[in-house]
Amino acid sequence: MASPINSKSAREKLKPRREPYWSRIQTGLYVGYRKPEEGDGTWIARRRADDGKQQYHALGTFADYDQAVKAATQWANALDAGVSAKGMTVKQACKHYVSHLSLHKGKASASDAEGRFRRLVDDAPLGRIDLAKLRTSDLTAWLSKQVELDEDDAEDEEDLRRAKDSANRNLASLKAALNLAMKDRLVATDAGWKTVSKFRDVGRRRNAFLPLHQRTALVEACPEDLQRLVKAMLLTAARPGELANANAQHFDRDQGTLALEGKTGYRVVTLSTAAMAFFDECAKNKIGNAPILATDFGQRWNKDMWKKPFREAAKTAKLPTTAVLYSLRHTAISEMIADGMDSFIVAKLAGTSTAMIDEHYGHLRHDKTRARLDAVALL
Structure with a gap:
């Protein structure tokens, strides 16, 4: 006997009801069609478990009967393979x-x-x-x-x-x-996520390095307040947000250090002699929570304030279009590594990991090591 749900025309003649219209697929396995008052009908699978209890599984909407049967069969086969009958989000x-x-x-x-x-x-x-x-x-x-x-x-x-x-x-x-x-057999297939791919070429080595002549041109092109922020980044390799958050009290003249706090937490960095003189000048007539680096209007820097002025300065200095404020951090780290500083020390100063230093700046260390090896007569 033909099933009342195996064709679209047959389903259209059914009376709407909550209880599904069932069709047997195989022994103990059924597919059901629930006819609503209006809109698309939905499909459901039913099977008898080994303990005699009925198991149900909502299949959703399908265009035809064969698709619903296929989905019901896959569900039953997954249960036979040990997949949990309970849904998991x-x-x-x-x-x-x-x-x-x-x-x-x-x-x-x-x-x-x-x-x-x-x-x-x-x-x-x-x-x-x-x-x-x-x-x-x-x-x-x-x-x-x-x-x-x-x-x-x-x-x-x-x-x-x-x-x-x-x-x-x-x-x-x-x-x-x-x-x-x-x-762990909580779902039958990985079709929903297996083919989702990650973004490509985003963990690559940074390439917006600014050589000395470009750094000089940039500093000269910057207005005075932005010039101080640019110099601070080159002298510390810090993130711009960390320097924007720094207050006058975070600069220790006696120890020659600057306390910074940002995405990697709190750290105290050692300053070079040049950096000490620079921050000493920046901190003049400032106390407590006053920003050590501020705009000409006395405001604390943020991304919205430095973005446009930096773009204009970079354009005036004829920097590469890839150059952004963050490029100064990359440049400072590159110079430290290229000059032979230990990656552990550079990582502490920059507030990052040695793994990141080795991954993105290791080539500079190899170049330095190669130059030293070339100076040694081995053969």
Whole structure:
């Protein structure tokens, strides 16, 4: 006997009701069609478990009967393979992964992943999606949203590159969580995320290095207040935001140090003799919480204030179009490494890791070492 739901015309003749119209696929396995008062109908699968209890699974909407049968069969086969019959959301999969990390990798790894998921998954629409219904487009949209920077809010290519690099790390953590869910048979397939690719060429070595003649031209092209910020970056290799946050009280004349606080926390950096003289001049007639570097109007610097003046100065100095304020930090680190400073010391001064120094500036150390090797008669 023909099923009342195996053709579109047959389904259209059905009376709307909450209870699905069922069609047997094979022994113990059925696919059902729920006819609503209006709109598209939905499909559901049903099977009898080994313990005799009925198991149900919402399949969603399909254009035809055969697609619903295929989905129901895949669900049943996944259960036979050991996949959990209970649905799991992306958020729950992330919690499952954090527990796994805590047990096998330690608290630090678990805390890092937990923080990413709390910021980007837990309260996002993505977090509420059932793993079995997760689509590639859901994950792609989630990834793209992380780099939706307004052009005026990004430090040109450098900000966008860093945003993409960060998004790649977030994607790696999420895919690790989803892959663990599949490994632990909490979902039948990885089709929803397997083909989602990370952003390419965003972890590459920085290339906006400014040689001495360009640095000199830039300083001369800057208005006096921006000139002080530019010089401070070149003398310390600090991030611009860290210098903008620094107060007069953070400069210790006796010790020759400057306390900075930013994305990597609080640190006290040693200043060169030239830097000590520079900050001593900047701190004149300033006390307490007064910004040690300020605009001509006495305001604390921020990205919106330095962006346009820097672009104009860079254009006047005929710098490469890739040059941004952050390029000065890269330039200072490059010069320190090229001059033979130990990467551990440079990392402490710049507020970064030795791994980052070796990854992005190691080539400079090799060049320096090669020059020294060339001076040694080995053969």
